[in-house]
Amino acid sequence: MGRILAIDYGVKRIGLAVTDEMQMIAFGLVTVPTTEFFTYLSNYTQKEKVDLIVVGEPKQMDNSASESEVHILPFIEKIKEKFPAISIKRHDERFTSKMAFQTMLDSGMKKKQRRNKALIDEISATIILQDYLKTF
Template identity: 50%
Template structure:
């Protein structure tokens, strides 16, 4: 059984989350510099079996593409090139960053820690993955 890996891709940073092998629970993995994403994923996929990759597709509240959408489309192309055997699915990521910020507030994390954009990216990837799991169950 393989894991599902979620990517919250950004120009500077990328948040990552994964499921357990049974695909029940989404857990934050890390946030890395976007330019280091492919080498990181290659190393991770050598250690862990990844069955599917989902990547957040940035859309505005009306469902239209944003300035970040072409960056994500390019990353999807690069992922297909490097990982041709792994299915890659784009998933609507509207509001994940807001939900991530809100969940950090509700969990009692101090204000200074909540300003850590890397933490928000990782939590966003986790929320994206948990939403995906709920939608396919």
């Protein structure tokens, strides 16, 4: 069985989280610049088997699509084009950034560490993946 990879997409950075091989536990992987994502994914999939990519789906409170969908949809199409063997699913990512920041507070991180937006993106991807695994 391969891993499940979760993506918290951003125009500047992409937070990534991944499961263990049994697809039971989610953990933060890395945050990569968006411009380097496809190189990173290519290298990663040469080392690890990935069965599924879960892409965060930002929604407004009324369930309508977020403004960032205009960037995410072409990004997903490019993943499908470059990695046709990997399935892609979407998962609601509302409040993940706030939850990530709260996680950082609860864990006792210093203010300087909490300003690390890359870490927030990675934690957000982990929350997306954990939530997806609950419904899986």
